[in-house]
Amino acid sequence: MRITGYRSIATVHEWGRPVGDVNGVIPSGITEVPIVLLETDEGLTGVGLGSHPDVHRVFPALEGQDPRAVTSLYDRMLSYVFKSGHSGHTFGTIGALDMALWDLKAKIAQEPLWRTLGAAERFVPGYASGLEYALTDDELVAFYERWAARGFTGAKVKGGLDIDRDVSRLTAVRDVLRVNSARPALMYDVNESWGAHQAVRLAQLVEDQVDLTWIEEPVRRWDVAGHRAVATGIRGAVATGENLTGLEHYRPLLDADAVGVVQTGSVWGITHFLRVSTLALAHSLPVSPVGYNANPVAHAAAAVPNHLVTEVQDLSAPVGLRVDQEIADGGIVLGDTPGLGIEVDEEKIAAHTAPGQWSAVTGPHVRPVDAGLRLTPRGR
Known part of the structure; x- marks a missing residue:
């Protein structure tokens, strides 16, 4: 079995309430859920969850490889990006692809991960x-x-x-x-x-x-x-x-x-x-x-x-x-x-139109300018 390609799609999670932390809140309670689908020449597809904006840059490390060699492929991905480093979005991309590889490995074995x-x-x-x-x-x-x-x-x-x-x-x-x-x-x-x-x-x-x-x-x-x-x-x-x-x-x-x-x-x-x-x-x-x-x-x-x-x-x-x-x-x-026990209904995802708000400039991923610079605790 060989890895032949990938597809990137996205759905949302509807929390039904505002979500966030001390750094910011998403009032709508709707957040993005990026999905990467890793394809093989034998028809099996691996599912990975998480942000993966660098997938176009990292995927060549996997193309044509046997997906069962998961840990070796993980190191191969790290080696592939070592000049520019593997933090941030790059590490997230490697993580999503790694998740899809493990999903494939267990599917090949016909057992849960x-x-x-x-x-x-x-x-x-x-x-x-x-x-x-x-x-x-x-x-x-x-x-x-x-x-x-x-x-x-x-x-x-x-x-x-x-x-x-x-x-x-x-x-x-x-x-x-x-x-x-x-x-x-x-x-x-x-x-x-x-x-x-x-x-x-x-x-x-x-x-x-x-x-x-x-x-x-x-x-x-x-x-x-x-x-x-x-x-x-x-x-x-x-x-x-x-x-x-x-x-x-x-x-x-x-x-x-x-x-x-x-x-x-x-x-x-x-x-x-x-x-x-x-x-x-x-x-x-x-x-x-x-x-x-x-x-x-x-x-x-x-x-x-x-x-x-x-x-x-x-x-x-x-x-x-x-x-x-x-x-x-x-x-x-x-x-x-x-x-992983995750089945993806692409038709249902495509029919859903509510956008996620995790990337909103108000956070909760955006650190406030005064975070860590307060003398005393204060109210909300």
């Missing part, structure tokens, strides 16, 4: 999440009640600007989840909105009132000293890594003992997650992938020995995607459909 990767169990422990920064307090409670009904015992709350509001919302979510656990796990994500000059103080203010399982991205993603200061200054763990693109970005943080929970971005692909997991295992640390549409990295999470928990952000799938998995019992129950 979690089987191909050596997992013994189809269940992946999760925690509830959902980019819920814009929800009112009542809406937040109603939102997490749906997760509590599905057995979840942990949840992540977005914050970073208003400490009093954040504490109130963390407390409310804790109380919702107490139906399933006397001591629910609470994750607090400030999305790099604090500066090193204030991170420890603000984290301690929150932790004095709420028992935090972890605080996520308290400072800039590359700030080793800042993460280390927070890690030594609070009782909970520091979680970070979702925006790091390559092992070389993780090593300084891990070597400095600045991280307690090692995260990976799902959009960076399967091989990236597996390699980061191995690096984390060598440091006796757990790994946790952040959420993404259709939870594709859950297949790999099921197969690594140091997986802690996977972020699950929504109960529905993007328009035109059928996903063979169930969100139940506090996690993801993976199905038996070969590959």
